[in-house]
Amino acid sequence: MDNQPRLTLHIPEPPARPGDHPDFGGMKLPKAGETMRPDVDAAEPTMRDMPFGMIRVLDDGHRAVGPWDPHLDVDVLHRGLRAMMLTRAFDDRLFRAHRQGKTSFYMKSTGEEAIAVAQSLMLGARDMCFPTYRVVGWLMARNYPLLDLVNQIFSNAGDPLRGRQLPILYSARDYGFYSISGNLGSRFGHAVGWAMASAYKGDDRIALAYVGEGTTAEGGFHEAITFASVYRAPVILCVTNNQWAISSFSGIAGANETTFAAKALAYGIPGLRVDGNDFLAVWAATQWAAQRARLNLGATLIELFTYRAAGHSTADDPAKYRPADEARQWPLGDPIDRLRDHLIALGEWDEERHAALQSALDEEVRAAVRAGEAIGTLGKSKPDLASMFEDVFKDPDWRVLEQRREMGV
Amino acid sequence: MPVMNMVQALNNALDEKLGADPDVLIFGEDVGYFGGVFRVTDGLQAKHGLTRCFDTPIAEGGIIATAIGMGAYGLRPVVEIQFADYILPAFDQLVSEAARLRYRSNGEFWAPLTVRTPYGGGIFGGQTHSQSPEAIFTHVVGLKTVVPSNPYDAKGLLIAAIEDDDPVIILEPKRIYNGPFDGHHDRPLKTWAGHPMAEVPEGLYRVPLGKAAVVREGRDVTVLAYGTMVHVALAGIEEAGVDAELLDLRSLVPLDIDAIVASVRKTGRCVVLHEASRFGGFGGELLALVQERCFDHLKAPIDRVAGWDTPYPHAFEWDYFPGPARLMAALRRVMEY
Numbered sequence: 197m198d199n200q201p202r203l204t205l206h207i208p209e210p211p212a213r214p215g216d217h218p219d220f221g222g223m224k225l226p227k228a229g230e231t232m233r234p235d236v237d238a239a240e241p242t243m244r245d246m247p248f249g250m251i252r253v254l255d256d257g258h259r260a261v262g263p264w265d266p267h268l269d270v271d272v273l274h275r276g277l278r279a280m281m282l283t284r285a286f287d288d289r290l291f292r293a294h295r296q297g298k299t300s301f302y303m304k305s306t307g308e309e310a311i312a313v314a315q316s317l318m319l320g321a322r323d324m325c326f327p328t329y330r331v332v333g334w335l336m337a338r339n340y341p342l343l344d345l346v347n348q349i350f351s352n353a354g355d356p357l358r359g360r361q362l363p364i365l366y367s368a369r370d371y372g373f374y375s376i377s378g379n380l381g382s383r384f385g386h387a388v389g390w391a392m393a394s395a396y397k398g399d400d401r402i403a404l405a406y407v408g409e410g411t412t413a414e415g416g417f418h419e420a421i422t423f424a425s426v427y428r429a430p431v432i433l434c435v436t437n438n439q440w441a442i443s444s445f446s447g448i449a450g451a452n453e454t455t456f457a458a459k460a461l462a463y464g465i466p467g468l469r470v471d472g473n474d475f476l477a478v479w480a481a482t483q484w485a486a487q488r489a490r491l492n493l494g495a496t497l498i499e500l501f502t503y504r505a506a507g508h509s510t511a512d513d514p515a516k517y518r519p520a521d522e523a524r525q526w527p528l529g530d531p532i533d534r535l536r537d538h539l540i541a542l543g544e545w546d547e548e549r550h551a552a553l554q555s556a557l558d559e560e561v562r563a564a565v566r567a568g569e570a571i572g573t574l575g576k577s578k579p580d581l582a583s584m585f586e587d588v589f590k591d592p593d594w595r596v597l598e599q600r601r602e603m604g605v
Numbered sequence: 606m607p608v609m610n611m612v613q614a615l616n617n618a619l620d621e622k623l624g625a626d627p628d629v630l631i632f633g634e635d636v637g638y639f640g641g642v643f644r645v646t647d648g649l650q651a652k653h654g655l656t657r658c659f660d661t662p663i664a665e666g667g668i669i670a671t672a673i674g675m676g677a678y679g680l681r682p683v684v685e686i687q688f689a690d691y692i693l694p695a696f697d698q699l700v701s702e703a704a705r706l707r708y709r710s711n712g713e714f715w716a717p718l719t720v721r722t723p724y725g726g727g728i729f730g731g732q733t734h735s736q737s738p739e740a741i742f743t744h745v746v747g748l749k750t751v752v753p754s755n756p757y758d759a760k761g762l763l764i765a766a767i768e769d770d771d772p773v774i775i776l777e778p779k780r781i782y783n784g785p786f787d788g789h790h791d792r793p794l795k796t797w798a799g800h801p802m803a804e805v806p807e808g809l810y811r812v813p814l815g816k817a818a819v820v821r822e823g824r825d826v827t828v829l830a831y832g833t834m835v836h837v838a839l840a841g842i843e844e845a846g847v848d849a850e851l852l853d854l855r856s857l858v859p860l861d862i863d864a865i866v867a868s869v870r871k872t873g874r875c876v877v878l879h880e881a882s883r884f885g886g887f888g889g890e891l892l893a894l895v896q897e898r899c900f901d902h903l904k905a906p907i908d909r910v911a912g913w914d915t916p917y918p919h920a921f922e923w924d925y926f927p928g929p930a931r932l933m934a935a936l937r938r939v940m941e942y
Binding site for chain 1: 630656661662664666667669670671672673674675676677678679680682694697698701702705706707708709710711712713714715746747749769770771815858859860862
């Protein structure tokens with residue numbers, strides 16, 4: 197003991213706190229086009245350096261470069277841009293609606309729009325997404341009715357979930373969007389089970405699931421990957437590393453020790469690390485993983501490296517725990533700006549059309565919110581009270597029937 | 606008609622459902638090649654194939670989560686949790702996900718899974734292999750909980766559970782899995798399980814969820830029991846010499862409230878018997894329901910006999926759970942009130 201150092205307890209801290217200059221100096225970012233692209237049917241042991249690279253397609257000159265360039269049609273790029281812009285316009289409007297007391301809660305996906313939108317457009321209509329609360333872009337990309345989203349957020353008489361869920365915990369089966377619950381990571385395993393069921397039935401549908409980087413500490417995350425690996429489930433398991441879990445930086449989830457994509461190594465499945473603010477890179481990585489899944493080669497873990505530019509939710513102020521301008525300093529830029537600049541570089545877009553589209557989308561959102569407000573904001577209008585007692589079971593038991601009568605509905 | 610014990614009857618139910626419905630599949634720890642530590646899935650993999658009955662990693666939360674996802678896809682998964690005591694790592698999946706999926710998605714998704722799990726004491730299993738956790742399930746809105754007490758019901762309830770569109774937990778009383786159990790601390794060695802082996806029909810039949818069985822008709826007092834305790838109750842009633850009516854609840858959720866109320870209104874007295882510890886147990890709910898609905902008919906306070914409020918003790922196992930002597934004392938109390 198005498199010659200030994202005393203033990204010390206290590207608590208990770210982020211490089212910058214409020215008042216400091218944002219510091220991304222420790223971040224190693226491969227250049228666009230630099231990270232290799234294994235063949236889709238390559239064996240997992242040949243790609244064990246992938247979790248430490250980063251799949252990037254768009255370079256600093258807004259050009260698509262390297263082996264991961266998915267060579268997308270301009271039409272797809274336009275659809276992606278539109279859905280991302282719509283997501284942001286919607287977020288901004290509904291965040292304000294919360295500040296005006298029209299709903300109880302809201303969470304923005306600002307800065308992460310490329311992820312849900314690219315993956316939604318890339319996957320098929322019959323595939324199933326097991327979402328988190330920050331991927332409304334999935335629905336935007338599939339033209340889910342904005343009014344239904346507004347009604348859900350207002351818990352009004354038009355709420356498709358009849359007032360049973362917190363705002364933005366949507367369910368949209370027909371759009372390949374599984375029901376969201378507030379317990380983090382609890383649906384990761386559902387995606388694996390759903391994918392296993394598809395394989396069991398000889399179907400061709402695959403599943404995609406999201407967790408945040410903080411949730412990789414949950415047991416459900418590891419159990420789901422174990423099952424996905426063991427049974428070679430046709431599932432794409434995504435970790436959205438947006439650097440912040442409410443006020444806890446990603447180092448608290450283990451990011452200082454390794455990458456989240458590297459969690460795949462212990463399970464013997466491919467782990468890809470992707471520039472999550474690069475629409476083309478997200479598309480390409482998802483396409484690669486989807487092809488593997490459809491070829492019965494099993495699951496892929498994808499770390500989508502991004503930055504949560506807004507607060508966690510309407511209930512926190514990010515300026516209390518990180519530098520106020522950190523989002524603007526994020527080295528991988530803004531996903532919408534980058535896709536816009538790429539389209540402009542291709543000669544397929546310009547500032548004027550961009551501004552016009554922005555105005556049109558703002559008006560579309562305003563119209564949906566006005567329509568939702570006409571039905572009623574939170575507390576001003578409610579779904580039929582009797583519906584509170586429905587769907588507890590497929591057929592109600594006597595407790596539910598009696599209590600409904602007791603309430604007089 | 607074949608005569609089977611409960612393990613054989615459960616195995617037969619699974620065999621029949623695997624044969625009849627390609628959307629049914631079975632998985633859990635050691636259930637595949639080996640056929641389960643209690644042998645309930647014996648031979649099913651060999652007969653129906655690897656993908657119909659297979660082993661899982663040791664991850665109860667993962668087992669239930671996977672089953673929920675499969676159910677959401679459209680299958681009818683039947684999973685085994687090796688001991689009910691091991692279900693706690695899966696509790697969040699049962700409570701926050703399986704039980705609420707239909708409700709929170711407004712009926713877009715649901716989880717028609719069946720969770721089979723051996724429960725209860727009497728086999729020297731110690732704290733982590735002996736508990737009776739039914740109350741923690743019955744309190745969860747959206748879960749169904751059933752407990753068979755004989756081979757016929759075990760098969761019929763399991764088939765009904767698999768065909769049910771809601772999540773159902775079957776607590777299988779392992780003390781009477783293989784036939785009669787013998788002896789008790791407060792009695793000489795004796796066979797109590799009245800029907801350890803029973804005639805079990807071939808083919809698919811259902812014991813509906815939510816229907817109690819009148820095991821014994823009587824006029825003086827109603828005894829409410831389920832699982833192993835049905836047999837303890839029979840012994841206690843016979844030895845006490847009272848004209849008791851014994852209801853085997855079979856299904857705790859949904860509960861056959863009409864049968865309970867009809868019986869207690871007839872007898873005017875009620876004793877509840879369960880193996881789980883008393884405080885906060887399911888017996889408390891039964892007492893409250895009887896009090897709410899039968900107060901004007903009661904000739905004596907409702908009584909309950911249950912396990913003690915201690916962790917399940919290995920050496921004192923047979924002192925822990927109720928036997929006929931404790932039920933007899935309760936029956937005398939309510940009769941002499």
